[in-house]
Amino acid sequence: MKSTHIPRLMRSSLRLAAHAPSKSPLPARFVTSTSQYVSQSRKAEMAEVVDQAARPSDLFASQSSAAAASSSSSSSALPINPQATLDVIDPIVLHQDPLHVSPVPELRQTEDTQPQEKVARPIYLDMQATTPLDPRVLDAMMPFMTNQYGNPHSKTHAYGWETEKAVEAARSHVADLIGASTKDIIFTSGATETNNMAIKGVSRFYKERKRHIITTQTEHKCVLDSCRVLQDEGFEVTYLPVKENGLIDLQLLADSIRPDTVLVSIMAVNNEIGIIQPLKEIGEIIRRHKGVFFHTDAAQAVGKIPIDVEEMQIDLLSMSSHKIYGPKGIGAAYVRRRPRVRLEPMMNGGGQERGLRSGTVPAPLVVGFGEACRLAKLEIQNDHEHVSRLSQRLHDKITSSCTHIVRNGDATLGYPGCLNLSFEYIEGESLLMAMKDVALSSGSACTSASLEPSYVLRALGASDENAHSSLRFGIGRFTTEKEVDYVADKIVDVVTRLRELSPLWEMVQEGIDLKSINWSQH
Structure with a gap:
C-alpha cells in the first residue's frame, strides 16, 4: 500500500510512531534506539504525514472547500470533522515540559464546528491504572x-498464515517473560476476564469433589466478586487477613x-499498596496438597518483578497488556498443562x-502485547532502577517538608513504582481536587453513591481517617525527574494550605490528643 493511500484516520497513529526517531521520547538509558524498529518505507510514509500535519491551515482550507461543496450538493450533509486529519499529541513528548503545554494545539470539535485550543494536560502518575503505549509497541x-x-x-x-506466525511469535514472548511453555498461554481480553476464567473455571470443573476456595481480603475486586458469585453457587470461601505490612x-x-480445597488465589503485587507476596513460599505450601491449584493475579507484577511459574509452582496466572506499556483490551492466562489444570470454558464457539x-x-493487540513483553524482559532491570530512584526521590521530598504522613505498606516488601501515602487531617478527595494538574488516584474507593475508605487499607489496620486521606502515586518507565520534583512541590504546597483550613490540624498543633476527645453525636 502506498503512503498516499493510507486512510486519513490512521495518520494520527503514524504521527505518534513518527515521533520515535525524530523526537527521541525514550530516555537515554534505553540501549536500543527506537528508530531501529521503523522500516525505511514506514519512515517515508510517516515523513509525508508529518509534512502534511505541519500545515494545518492548508488542511482546514481544503476541508472547508470540500465541506462547502458537499453542503451545496446536499442540504443534509454534515461538515467534515477537522480533527480527523490532525495529529494526536504524543503524551511522552508532552512530558518533556513540566507543565505539559502542548507544542502543537489539539483541536476539539464543538457544536458550531469551530476548533478550540487544547489546554495543558496533567502530569500522569497513575501507572497502576494503566500505562502509556510504548512507541516501539505501536510500531510493531x-x-x-x-x-x-x-x-x-x-x-x-x-493472509492467515502470516498473521498466525506473528501471533505465535507474540505468544512466545509472553511465555518467555514468565518462564512458561508457549502452549500454556491463552489470550484473553485482559486480567479481569482471566481472573474470572481461572477462579470460576477451575472451581466449576471440580465442583463435584471440591467446593472450598482460599483467597485474601486485599485481592482485586474482580477476584473477590468472582468468589462471591461462587459462594452463591454453594462454594465456601476463606478470606485470609493480611498483617500490618500487607503480607499474608x-x-x-x-x-x-x-481436603475439599480446590483453589488458592493470591495476588502477586497489590494494586493499591504495591506489596509483593512471597509467591515461591506460597507455591511450596500449596504443592504439598495434591489436587489444590495455585492461581495468582499478576497484572501488577508481570514485567515489573521477576516471575517464573515453574520455580514458584504456579498453576494459573493472570496478566494484562496495558499494565506493561502495551495496548488495552488484551491479556493472557497461563494455564499449566503438566500437571494438567482443567477449566470449564466461559466462552463457547470456534474452539x-x-x-x-x-x-x-x-x-494487532496480540502483537503489541508480545512486543511489550519482549521489551519488558529487556528493560526490567533498567525500569526497576529508574522507578526506584524516582519513587525514593518523591517520598523524600514530600516527607522532608511535611509531617504526619504515613506510608501504607512496608517499603522494603513492595514494588517501588507504587507509593501509597496517607496525609493525616486532610481528605484524599480534597487533595485530588486541588491537584488538577496531576493525574493521581485516591486510596478511597469513592463512587457517586458512596464514600467508603479503601478495603485494602482497612485490611492493613489503617483507620478510616487515614484510609480517606491516602493518595497513590504510580511511577513508570516514562516518568521524569522533573515531573517528580514538580509533583512533590505541588503536594507540599497543597497539603500546607489545606491543613491551615483544618480545625483538626489546629488542635494537633496546640498539642491536643484527638483520640482523647469524646466526640458527641448530633
Missing part, C-alpha cells in the same frame, strides 16, 4: 492494522487448606485457544 502493531489484516485462524491462504500469614494459609477461550484472536 501498525502493519497488522494496515496491510497484514488476515484472520490468524484462516488456514487456506497467506503463611502458617495461617497452610492451616486453612482442607480457539485450546478450547478455553473461543473467538477470533485480535492479531
Whole structure:
C-alpha cells in the first residue's frame, strides 16, 4: 500500500510512531534506539504525514472547500470533522515540559464546528491504572492494522498464515517473560476476564469433589466478586487477613487448606499498596496438597518483578497488556498443562485457544502485547532502577517538608513504582481536587453513591481517617525527574494550605490528643 493511500484516520497513529526517531521520547538509558524498529518505507510514509500535519491551515482550507461543496450538493450533509486529519499529541513528548503545554494545539470539535485550543494536560502518575503505549509497541502493531489484516485462524491462504506466525511469535514472548511453555498461554481480553476464567473455571470443573476456595481480603475486586458469585453457587470461601505490612500469614494459609480445597488465589503485587507476596513460599505450601491449584493475579507484577511459574509452582496466572506499556483490551492466562489444570470454558464457539477461550484472536493487540513483553524482559532491570530512584526521590521530598504522613505498606516488601501515602487531617478527595494538574488516584474507593475508605487499607489496620486521606502515586518507565520534583512541590504546597483550613490540624498543633476527645453525636 502506498503512503498516499493510507486512510486519513490512521495518520494520527503514524504521527505518534513518527515521533520515535525524530523526537527521541525514550530516555537515554534505553540501549536500543527506537528508530531501529521503523522500516525505511514506514519512515517515508510517516515523513509525508508529518509534512502534511505541519500545515494545518492548508488542511482546514481544503476541508472547508470540500465541506462547502458537499453542503451545496446536499442540504443534509454534515461538515467534515477537522480533527480527523490532525495529529494526536504524543503524551511522552508532552512530558518533556513540566507543565505539559502542548507544542502543537489539539483541536476539539464543538457544536458550531469551530476548533478550540487544547489546554495543558496533567502530569500522569497513575501507572497502576494503566500505562502509556510504548512507541516501539505501536510500531510493531501498525502493519497488522494496515496491510497484514488476515484472520490468524484462516488456514487456506497467506493472509492467515502470516498473521498466525506473528501471533505465535507474540505468544512466545509472553511465555518467555514468565518462564512458561508457549502452549500454556491463552489470550484473553485482559486480567479481569482471566481472573474470572481461572477462579470460576477451575472451581466449576471440580465442583463435584471440591467446593472450598482460599483467597485474601486485599485481592482485586474482580477476584473477590468472582468468589462471591461462587459462594452463591454453594462454594465456601476463606478470606485470609493480611498483617500490618500487607503480607499474608503463611502458617495461617497452610492451616486453612482442607481436603475439599480446590483453589488458592493470591495476588502477586497489590494494586493499591504495591506489596509483593512471597509467591515461591506460597507455591511450596500449596504443592504439598495434591489436587489444590495455585492461581495468582499478576497484572501488577508481570514485567515489573521477576516471575517464573515453574520455580514458584504456579498453576494459573493472570496478566494484562496495558499494565506493561502495551495496548488495552488484551491479556493472557497461563494455564499449566503438566500437571494438567482443567477449566470449564466461559466462552463457547470456534474452539480457539485450546478450547478455553473461543473467538477470533485480535492479531494487532496480540502483537503489541508480545512486543511489550519482549521489551519488558529487556528493560526490567533498567525500569526497576529508574522507578526506584524516582519513587525514593518523591517520598523524600514530600516527607522532608511535611509531617504526619504515613506510608501504607512496608517499603522494603513492595514494588517501588507504587507509593501509597496517607496525609493525616486532610481528605484524599480534597487533595485530588486541588491537584488538577496531576493525574493521581485516591486510596478511597469513592463512587457517586458512596464514600467508603479503601478495603485494602482497612485490611492493613489503617483507620478510616487515614484510609480517606491516602493518595497513590504510580511511577513508570516514562516518568521524569522533573515531573517528580514538580509533583512533590505541588503536594507540599497543597497539603500546607489545606491543613491551615483544618480545625483538626489546629488542635494537633496546640498539642491536643484527638483520640482523647469524646466526640458527641448530633
